[in-house]
Amino acid sequence: METPLPYAFDNDDPEAVARHGQLPAILDEFTISRLSSLGDLTGRRCLETGAGGGSIAAWLALAAGPAGRVLATDVNTRHLPPSPPYDVLVHDLEKEPVPDGPWDVIHARLVLVHLPGREAVLRRLAAALAPGGALVVEDFASAFRRLVLAAPTPQAAELVDLYHELLVEHVLPAHGNDPTWAGRVPAAMLEAGLTDVDTLVQARSWRGGTAGALLIGANIAQAREDFLAAGMTQVQLDELGRLVTDPRLMVRDHFTYSTIGRRPPA
Template identity: 40%
Template sequence: MQALAAMYDPYSIARLAEHTIPETARCLVLGVGASRIAAHLADRAPYGEVVATDTDHTHTVRHPRVRQLTHDIATDPLPQGPWDVIHARLLLGHLPQRDTLLATLADVLQHNGLLVVEELAGTWPFSVLDAPDLHEADRLYATYGRAFGAVLAAQGVDLTWSRRVHAHMRNLGLDVDTQVHAATWTGNSPGTQLPWASAGLLRDQLTAHGMARADITAFRDLLRRHDLRVLGNAAVSTIGLRTH
C-alpha cells in the first residue's frame, strides 16, 4: 500500500489542486489505504469534514481532522451526503457493481461537487525504457502483464474500466475531465517494488495463467536492478463536476 501511495499520491493531489475546494467542504475518501488524500483534503478544508473509509485502517495516515470509518463500499450504505468531494482510487474497477456505485456516488454530490475516480491502465508490454537486456526485459514484462491481467480478470476486475469512467460520468450528467499520467521508475523504487511484491504474492495464480516460475523469479530479480528504467502503469484520473 505504501508503494501505491508513493507512486500515485503526488498526481492525485496535483489533480485536486486544479479545483477550488471550499474551506467548509465535506469530503469522502473511499478505500483510503495508505494514501495521503484524506489528510490533504483536511488541510484544504480546515472548517469542513473529511471521512476516510476502508475495510482495514492499519495503514491509514492519521490526521486530527480526518474521521476514519471502517466501511465496505460493496455492502455497506454510504455515509450520509451530500459531499463536496468524493475520491475513489483503484477501487471501483475491482467491484462487479461498479456502474451502480458510480451512479450512487454521483447522486450524493453537492452542487459544484467533485467526483474523482482514478484507475490504472495496464501498460506492461510498453513499460521498459532501459535495461541490461532490453529484449529479455520486454519479454518478462509482457509475460507478466498477460498473466497478471488474466489473474485480475478472473477476480472480476474490469481492465477497461479506467477508460469507461469518462462516458459513464457524462451519462450521469456530470461535466467530465480525464487526464493520464505515467512516471519513470528505477529498479527497487516504489514503481517496481509494487510488481515485485505482487509477483511474489500471486506466484501460484500467475503460474496457473501461463507464467513459468522461472520467469517469475527472473522478473522479480530484474525489478531489483538499479540499471532498470521503466514507465509505470498509467494513472487515469477522471473528475466529474456536478453543475446542476
Template identity: 65%
Template sequence: MSTFIDPGPSRYSFDNDDPESVGRHSHLSDILDPFTFERLGSLGDLAGRRCLEVGAGGGSVARWLAERGADVLATDLNVRHLPLGAGFRVLRHDLVREPVPDGPWDLIHARLVLLHIPEREAVLERLAAALAPGGALVIEDWATEFGNLCLAAPDRETAQLIEEYRDILVNRVLPARGNDPTWAARVHAVMLAHGLTGVDTVINAAAWPGGSPGAVLIAVNVAQLREDFIAAGFTPERIRQLYSAVRDPRLVVRSHFTYSTIGRRPDGS
C-alpha cells in the same frame, strides 16, 4: 454516521491483511500522490468541505485533504492501515454491499478502486448521487490494457520477462477477480451518462527505473498474487528472476496510464 455492517471476507485483489500490503500502500503513495494532489488542488479551497475518501488504503490522500481543512471520512473494506488521530474519521465500509455513507459530499475521491469492482458502474452512479450540488466526483484508475511496459532492459530475456508478467497479470489474473483493464478510459462517458457536468480527464504516465517504487511494485503485485501467477504458468524460478530484475537500475519500465476524471453534480439539482 452509518451503522456498521460487517461486509464479510475481502474480495479485493490486493488484500490489506497480506504482509505485502504495507509496501503496496507506500509505493502507491510515492507513485501517485503528486498527481492526485495536483488534481484535487485544482478544485479550489477545500477548507470546511465534506470529503469522502473511498478505498483510502494507507490514508495519504485523506491526510492531505484534512491538512487543508476538509472534513474527511476515509473508508475502506479493511481499515487496518488507516491511522487514528490523523485528522480524519475512519469507517470500515463495503462500497458494493452498503449504502454510500451519509452525505451530501462536496468531494468524493476514489483511486485504484472501481477498476477492481465488477459493479463499478452502479457504484459510480451511487457516488454521483451522493454529491452535494456543485460537488465533485474524482475517479482515478489505471488503464492497463496497453503493452510494451519495458522501455529499457539489460537484455532481451529481461524485457520478455516484464512483458510476460504484464500479460499474465492484466489478461489472466486480475480479470478472473473482476478487474476491467479498459475501465479507466470509460469513466468519462459513464460520468456524463449519469448527469455529471464539466467532466474533465487528464492522463498521466512516467518512467520507472529498477529499484524505484514503481518498478518494485511489480514484485509486490506478484508476491500478493503468487499462487495465481503460478497457476497461470509463471514458475517460481520466473518469479525469482522477476524479483531480481525489478531492482536492477538498468531496467526502465513505463507506468500504466493514470486516468484522473473529475465530474460535478449540477448546481441546484
C-alpha cells in the same frame, strides 16, 4: 458467469505494506494536483473511498481545515494511522450505501476498477454529491502494452512483458478487475448526469529499485499463486523479483486516468 475471486491485493496480506508505500510515491503528486484544481477546499465535506494508507485523506484533512470534514473508508482500514486527523469507517462501497452526505468532494483512487459493480457504484457516488460537488475517479488503464523502456537483456524485457500479459489477461480479470474501465469513466460520469467532465492521463518512467518498478515485485508477492496458476514458474517469479531491483531496468507505469465530473448546481 463465474463469480470473481476476492480482491487480488488483500490488505491483510503482509506484502500489502509494500504496496501502500509504493502507490503514494507513484500517484500522490498527480492526485494532489487534480484535487487542488477543484479550488479552495476549506470547510468542504470530503469522502475518501478505498483510503489505503491514508496519505490522500491526510492531505484532504489539511486542505479542508477544522471547519471541514473528511471521512476515509476502506473494507480494511488496518493500514490507516492511529488517531488520524479525519474520521474512519470500515465500509464496503459495493455492498453498502454511500456514507451519509451530501459530499462536496468524493475521491476514489484504484477502487472502482476492482469492483464488478463499478458502474452502479459510480452512479451512487454521483448521487451522493452536493450540488456543485465533484467526483474524482482515478484508475490504472493497465491494458496498454510496452511497459519496458530499457532492460539489461532481451530476456529480461520478455519476462516483464510476460508478467504484464498474465496480469492483464488472467490475474486481474479473475478477481473482477476490468483493465479497460479507466477509459470508460468519462462516459459513465456523463451518463450519471455529471457535467464539466474532464480527464487527464499520466505515466512516467521508473528505474529498477524505485517505486514504479518495485510495485511489480509487490504484485507478484501478493498474487504469486495466481501467476503460477496462469503459467509462470517459480524460477521466473524469483527472477522477476530480482529484476525489479536492477537499476538497468526502466519501466513505464500504467497510464493513470484521472477523471473529474461535477453535479450541476441546484
